[in-house]
Amino acid sequence: MTESGPDASDAAALYVFAVCDSPDPARLTDVPGFAVGAPLRTLPCGDLTAIVQTVPAADFTDEAWQARMSDRGELERYARAHHHVVSAAAATCPTVPLPLATLYRGEARARQALVAENGRFRAALERTAGHSEWGVKVYASAPPPEEPRPAPLGRVAPAGRPRPAPGAGLAYLERKRGANARRERCHEESLRVAETVDTAFRGVAAAVRRLRLHGPELTGGARPQVLNATYLVAGHRAHELDRLAGELRDTTGAEIELSGPWVPYSFIGEV
Structure with missing residues (x-):
């Protein structure tokens, strides 16, 4: 995880799938992300935009994720959902996929961390755009x-x-x-x-x-x-x-x- 896993007592966490350059939110309305979460949405972070979803924090604690890592079928299900969202975003605009299970405790923490990395995201977008x-x-x-x-x-x-x-x-x-x-x-x-x-x-x-x-x-x-x-x-x-x-x-x-x-x-x- 990007941060140490949220406590099981937390109500929700913000899962970040990717950082994009001018995505079209309408193209993501039919993409479910994780079935346990709220609908996908965008989060402005500087001059870029993140694709995020609010998910139950208890499903992504370090303990829960370690257990999932040992269940090949369950891990594949989450990896496919993550990839589906990233692919949908990449079909509309240059996209930097983030690693599986990148979570933050709230929008403010996510925005602060992502804005701090905007330079690296920009470099990655320039390197991979059109490829x-x-x-x-x-x-x-x-x-x-x-x-x-x-x-x-x-x-x-x-x-x-x-x-x-x-x-x-x-x-x-x-x-x-x-x-x-x-x-x-x-x-x-x-x-x-x-x-x-x-x-x-x-x-x-x-x-x-x-x-x-x-x-x-x-x-x-x-x-x-x-x-x-x-x-x-x-x-x-x-x-x-x-x-x-x-x-x-x-x-x-x-x-x-x-x-x-x-x-x-x-x-x-x-x-």
Whole structure:
């Protein structure tokens, strides 16, 4: 939270979704925000305007929010509601999204804090106006399957079972080393492809952020992720992205995921 969480005894808190440059309040009338709160409204803060909602303070205490963080479904519900409001505002004017669960104890406290940050908000608006965020993920190619090579059999043991031929253990170790070498070469090639993809998208983007790679528990697949990046792209160049992704798939054979356009959360700086 922006402030330490409001006490459960407080009647209400002010939730701030975003700071905008001249939003159209009429475009937000059908956006619910959080179902537990009052209707969305605007709050002037210097020469900018915040999109806010009055919510029950008891639902956003530190204890309540920590409990919500451990409930994936509940956390996703709040994150989607937050994103829906931010996206609706961004569709009408340049918008700086604020982090999830940004709350203040009353309008006066909110206005004072937001006005103090107007310079940074202005810089973020200038940096992202007319741009959207696009995500690009690249996954490693699967290593080629090892050709089965049956081990030669030696003479028959007294119990009727074949004995391994001389040198069978060494052959097994060599096959093991060969398989590891193939996997390593495949992974190195995937990393080279990831850099090729990143370089190509950088040629279209105004700014880039390389994000932490997702593990298999998040990607849901056995193929490791080798690129997880997000690109700030001007609106007049967005039409180039699908074509670029298709060309890179054809030339590299890589599995490339392109997602967007999104509100440029990753490029607003520390606000």
